[in-house]
Amino acid sequence: MGFGDLKSPAGLQxxxxxxxxxxxxxxxxxxxxxxGKYGPANVxxxxxxxxxxxxxxxxxxxxxxDDEEESEEAKRLREExxxxxxxxxxxxxxxxxxxxxLSGVKPWDGETDMAKLEECVRSIQADGLVWGSSKLVPVxxxxxxxxxxxxxEDDKVGTDMLEERIxxxxxxxxxxxVAAFNKI
Numbered sequence: 349m350g351f352g353d354l355k356s357p358a359g360l361q362x363x364x365x366x367x368x369x370x371x372x373x374x375x376x377x378x379x380x381x382x383x384g385k386y387g388p389a390n391v392x393x394x395x396x397x398x399x400x401x402x403x404x405x406x407x408x409x410x411x412x413x414d415d416e417e418e419s420e421e422a423k424r425l426r427e428e429x430x431x432x433x434x435x436x437x438x439x440x441x442x443x444x445x446x447x448x449x450l451s452g453v454k455p456w457d458g459e460t461d462m463a464k465l466e467e468c469v470r471s472i473q474a475d476g477l478v479w480g481s482s483k484l485v486p487v488x489x490x491x492x493x494x495x496x497x498x499x500x501e502d503d504k505v506g507t508d509m510l511e512e513r514i515x516x517x518x519x520x521x522x523x524x525x526v527a528a529f530n531k532i
Contacts, residue, residue, distance in 0.1 A: 445502040448480075450528035453494040453514060453521055454487065465520040466494055472513045476504030495527065 353359040455465055462484055470479050480497035487493050498510070507526055514524045 446499055446532040447502055448497065448499050448528070448530045448532055449507065449510070449526060450495065450497050451510070451514070452485070452525050452527045453496065454523050454525075455491065455493065455520060456522045458490040458492075460520055462492060462494060465517070466496070468517045468520055469494065469496060469514055472510070474505050474509070476501030477510075499532065 354363060453465065453469060455462065466482055478499045480499060482494060482496035484492040485495045500506075500510075507529070511524050515521050
């Protein structure tokens, strides 16, 4: 509906005539009307009386209230499903936290037998410890260090235990450091 130019008297008259039977603008005094009365004039109200019919809406339970008793069949079914879930959960093996450790083992000098040093390190056995690849890495002045990788189960083997056992070979090992530590 076009009102024309609202700055002219003719446009304002068209707007006033339109708003005579409508309440579209907030703040205007008016009487509350049925929902179907809002809109263009001479249109039939298809929404009903607009007022509540006096019916109580409490008899309709759209969300299923907790007041009502759960049927025996529903209780039995729920308990059965919970038991199935618990048994399935119990059968699932627990995840074992593992870590990959890359260690650097430094000898005393360049004359240390590196093959014997590696043999000593690999002789360390523990539950949850698996030795991996190794290589000799130059440190400087002709000295090489042993870089060796292992996989450990976190609950069974720690870096402190590894360091204590490796540095126990005092004839070959000067020091040991952890070059990389990654969770698997």
